[in-house]
Amino acid sequence: SYELTQPPSVSVSPGQTASITCSGDKLGDNYCHWHQQKPGQSPVLVIYQDTKRPSGIPERFSASMSGNTATLTISGTQSLDEADYYCQTWDNSAMIFGGGTKLTVL
Amino acid sequence: QVRLVQSGSELKKPGASVKVSCKASGYTFTKYAINWVRQAPGQGLEWMGWINTNTGNPTYAQGFTGRFVFSLDTSVNTAYLQISSLKTADTASYYCATGGGDYHWGQGTLVTVSS
Numbered sequence: 749s750y751e752l753t754q755p756p757s758v759s760v761s762p763g764q765t766a767s768i769t770c771s772g773d774k775l776g777d778n779y780c781h782w783h784q785q786k787p788g789q790s791p792v793l794v795i796y797q798d799t800k801r802p803s804g805i806p807e808r809f810s811a812s813m814s815g816n817t818a819t820l821t822i823s824g825t826q827s828l829d830e831a832d833y834y835c836q837t838w839d840n841s842a843m844i845f846g847g848g849t850k851l852t853v854l
Numbered sequence: 855q856v857r858l859v860q861s862g863s864e865l866k867k868p869g870a871s872v873k874v875s876c877k878a879s880g881y882t883f884t885k886y887a888i889n890w891v892r893q894a895p896g897q898g899l900e901w902m903g904w905i906n907t908n909t910g911n912p913t914y915a916q917g918f919t920g921r922f923v924f925s926l927d928t929s930v931n932t933a934y935l936q937i938s939s940l941k942t943a944d945t946a947s948y949y950c951a952t953g954g955g956d957y958h959w960g961q962g963t964l965v966t967v968s969s
Contacts, residue, residue: 749916779955781955781957783899783957783959785899790949790959790960790961790962791899791949791951791959792959793956793957793958793959796955796956796957797955802956832898834898834899836899841913842901842915843889843891843901843904843915844901845891845898845899845900845901846898847898848898848899
């Protein structure tokens with residue numbers, strides 16, 4: 749079955765830039781979306797259709813796609829950005845999630 | 855604004871059934887499909903399938919056939935997830951989320967299955 753691969757964890761110092769990657773054999777063929785989930789909360793969409801930011805999401809969140817690897821970038825990372833981040837796409841009419849990346853701000 | 859409000863936590867015994875609701879507001883209900891996503895304790899997100907809010911046609915992901923049923927009541931803009939013959943392994947948070955690329959999530963419903 750199709751899989752999306754993310755690093756299990758990423759650490760960043762406050763104010764620095766965090767990058768989270770997501771790779772999959774066919775990821776470049778379909779849109780990639782990114783969801784943020786803080787502890788005890790439901791997920792929130794932070795990036796859709798590879799690079800678009802929903803209204804209300806801070807400008808420090810951005811994303812890019814190169815080949816079959818998507819990258820979520822958080823500039824000027826704040827402590828409130830500490831969360832799990834999931835990439836997501838569609839393949840053969842099935843929604844696929846990456847395994848998630850725990851972002852630690854320390 | 856788009857809002858999905860789910861029913862409250864449930865505690866069930868093995869073998870019982872549960873029905874989780876997801877009430878939509880702030881948009882035309884038939885504009886977006888409804889996806890269902892499971893998250894076991896301490897685990898990642900797992901897609902269960904989706905239901906077409908125009909036709910009521912459900913699509914189930916592998917591993918979610920047989921005991922899982924998606925349904926709608928368009929008169930009250932609500933989608934439902936019913937799970938029968940509950941097992942302890944069904945203990946999880948269940949989320950509804952709109953489709954269409956601009957995803958909106960419900961707050962989740964914790965279903966605990968324990969004897």
